[in-house]
Each structure stands twice: as structure tokens, then as C-alpha cells.
Amino acid sequence: MMLETISSLLMVTGALFMLVAAVGILRFPDIYMRASASAKASTLGVGLSLAGMAFHFAALEITVRSVAIIIFVVITTPIAAHLISRAAYTSGVKLWDKSVVDELHGKYDPETGDLSSRE
Template structure:
């Protein structure tokens, strides 16, 4: 019974990693590539590690697998976010068919600090008073 579970989880993990590779090739811009590869590869690696833990069936390996999965789940989205943010500030263009740039005008051009909605309203009021 365990063999079938291991086979299923390993195959599903390999499929997700394959989908991440295909998404890396097929997606039109950097931001979509980051999104696809982070989600699919994280899930694929997690499934492969779970199948390895079931196969070896030792507490030491299982605890390491859980630690690795936790580490990957915590760091992959943060890394992808930081790469995307650095790319945005470097001027990497969005895909031409992207309808909305939600970040346009939200960041200070020099400090790259994010302005909340309140800051934007206060800045507009100050600009209106000075004009």
C-alpha cells in the first residue's frame, strides 16, 4: 500500500515540477514566470519530500523533511516577492496585454517606499495647498 502512495506522491510532485518548467518557458513576462514557477515548484518539491519521508519511514528523516518543507514554504514566496519587487524598480516592463499596473504611482521614485492610501491623500492636499 505504501508503494502506491509513494508512487502517487512522487508522480504528482514530478508533474508539478514539470508544469513549473513549462510555465517558465510559456509565460510572456518575468512576473508571470516568477508566479508560476514559485507555486508549482514549491508544491512539487513538497510532494517529493513527503514521498521520501514515507519511503524511509524513520523519525530522523521525517523531521528533516518537515523542516525542509517548512523552510521552502516560508522562503520561496518571500524570495519571489523580492525578485519581483527588484525587477519592478529596475524597470522590467509588464506584459503588453496586462490590463492594470496596480503599483504605478504607489512607490516613491527615489526611496521606493510604499505609500498607503492615507499618505497619498495627504500628499495631494499638500500639493493643492502649495499650488
């Protein structure tokens, strides 16, 4: 009974985080905000859902696979979001009109692809 409650709570919470990610993708105005929302919320959502599945089945093989998938998702999702955002920036995709700061403005050379750290 207790494991069912824990697994249900984890899976429902994970589903809610994935719902938040989906809403963020639909509602945010530019690709940079969308990538941020999807990376953060979906990573946590998938992790919680897989943890709930591991609690539900309570088998070593499933738990090991769930942990391996969680580690893989936690490592790859932020990297993928970063690379997608970087590709968008280098391709000239504009920031949202109401964005306050473009921290890369003047630091990125589109000809060479170099990014300087000068202030």
C-alpha cells in the first residue's frame, strides 16, 4: 500500500512537470525560453515518472534501468537544449522583442564562430 502511494505520487508529480513543460513550449514567445522550459521541466518530469515506475515494480532490473535512464536524461537534455539554443543564436534567430539583455551581443563572431569573454 505504501509503495503504491509513493509510486503514484511520483508518477503524477512527474506528469505534472511534463505538463508544465508542454505549456511552457506553447506559451513562451521565443525558442530560447521554450528550450529552457522544456529542458528543466521535462528532465524533472521524466526522472520522477521513472522513479515512480521503479517503486511500483520494485524489481532490481527495472530499478537499475530506470536509474540509468534518469542519469542519461539528466546529462543529455540540458546539453541538447544548449546546443539547440546556440544553433538558433548562430543562425540569427532573434530574441523576443521584450527581452531585456542579450549577453552574447558583441561577443560572438558569426564569421569565425568564436565566442569571446571580454566584458
